[in-house]
Amino acid sequence: MNSASVEASNLSKAFGQKQVLQGMSFGVSPGDVIGVLGKNGAGKTTLLELMLGFTAPTAGAIRVFGHESHRLPGAIKARVGFVPQQDELLDQLTVADQLRVIASFYSHWDSALIERLCGEWGVNVNARIKSMSVGERQKLSILLAFGHKPELLILDEPVASLDPIARRQFLEQLLTISTDGQRAIVFSSHIVSDIERLANRIWILKDGKLDWQGDLDSLKESIVRLHIRGTGAELPQFRIPGVLNVRRDGAFATAVVRDWTSEAQAALEKDAAVQVEVEMLGLEEIFVELHK
């Protein structure tokens, strides 16, 4: 019995000549709340849609609950929820009708939950969808993905069109869902603070590759800014392992490094005869530094 929600090995995807993802391997387990970060065009949507089986990998494999994502059987699909970047609502319907239509595809639709969330989120079930604002449509898209209580919830920039209050409500709901440890959530977002607040694991996509995957604390411990102070007027020449960028100014230097350890710090202090202070960075700073 395979307990992983998603498993990918050596996953690659190209559109014609354009290689979007290459050689990615990862796993998603119940209880994971994974925040996917990447610049525009990094391949976040492609990665999420590969998980959902919307498209087939060019190379490698991706399995959802043990099944090849491109050929998911119905029982597995019923365990997956998805909030797309662009909503796929039916403009002609009312909210209630749209909810009824989607609910009819599932045997375990939780109407009470949806009714409660509609009330809490201020979604008018009698409103016609074409008259709703972008934010209201997004709320409805999220509700449609929640109703069958999926074990794997995939969200592609779900909060981009929500106001701060709705965003907070949505994140709280997502936290509630994730606390039972039975579900896995994978979501992409440009709002780094949301990822920082919600995710227990971070994936950073860069140039079609998974540049970092791990928990947030490890990431923060691994990528740090060093403040280096020399003893003389000028800093001696030295080499910093895993340096991302460095700026020298007389007897001082600052450097951002990855995979930093206390052993590396001790070695640098001893070899170059310098004092090193380590500054922890926020997720946003880490993201920016990784992309400099």
Added chain:
Amino acid sequence: MKAIARLVFSYFTGTPVLRACTIGGLALMAIDFYFVATQPQSGEKLWIAILGLMFFFVGSSLMPVMFGRLARSHSVGVLPGGRVKLLLSAFVTILLVALPVGVLSPASLIATNSSLAEVMKDPRARDYVVGVAALTFSSAVLFAGWMYLAMWFLTSQRNMAGLFKGLLVVMLVMFAPAREIHEFTVSLSWNLLQIAIIWFVFGAGFLWWPRFKSARARHTGERFAGLAGVLTGRTAGREFDVMLGTANPWLLVAALALPLVLMTRFVHETPSVWVYFLTIFSAVTGAYSGQAVQRSRALWLRGDWSRTALFSLVERSVWRHNAHVLGALALVIVGVGLDAGFPATLLAASVPLLVLGTILSTYLGLMNTRGLGWLEIVVAVSVMLLLMVLAVLIARERLDIVGIVAMELGLAVLAIVLRIAAHRRWKQLDWMMCRPDRALTARGA
């Protein structure tokens, strides 16, 4: 002025293909004008100008698309004079497209009958030619305006309302001017009056639309929501069909009904027109399936379907929808035919043609899983041409029934081939390759 010029320039040269069409069209019209101006009795070379005009018109086809996008965008509201300039750019484009017709028609009239120098000598002949030029030009302005409007409806609103509006405009353009010309009721003053009214109404509506929209939102609120719900919503039924947009075939039947009513008003006893246009309608019915690929994405995660199984379900759902419309079209041709006394052989050949039109366009729509490429465009245009040729042949007085049956059998074989192609493509369906435009722009994230 600069903004209007830039917009107009972009309409004609926005893409390499359109640029080539515009330049080619202008070159062909210049060549024809050279013949007309320099060679007496060269009126029969008018086909060069007509070809050039068609290229020139196609060259400007970005106008309704760009106009529609800009008109709906928020940015047009913050650009200085944005809506006015946009409106004027559309009007200037229409004038430019109509201008060659206004110049070439009287020029060819002169060339066929006399020479420019002789006409200029005679004040009565000169006035007559100027009158013809003005009349032709104003008619062309009207015609081009309507055609752009139809293109805008068909390309920007990819739904039933857009289809309905586009068909309605096409029908009006096809029959109203033809009837005026046939009955000699067309006149310059009537044309100018129509242009003035149309542009006044359209311009006022376009410029005042944002204020009207906000006022309506403030005052009417939900007042008409109930009525709109009754008119637009049949939401019960098979949920699969609702998601696919095939739940209510009667909407499409209704969209076709008004043009059909107009046809009965103008061309009740002309079999060629009936067969021709009902064949177009049958193809439109099938083409409705083109949206199935994109819409099926939302269904993939909702049921126990492989891509092959999904194709079977979609195919069934599309046919449940299209069969209703096809049935209505077949009833129309038989009903009109019996009423107007069309030959039985014509009716016997027409009904299979309508069926083939729907089948072929249905599978053309379903095989469009990777966006419109050259192959899809070539096949679609070829199929439409074959259908049109067959419609014309069927409506001829001396019907070659063996030839018609052979052609229909050929089209049936083609339908089977398209079905196989659609089925194969759905087996490999990649929803990332067949997204709507707006999603494609955001794909990168």
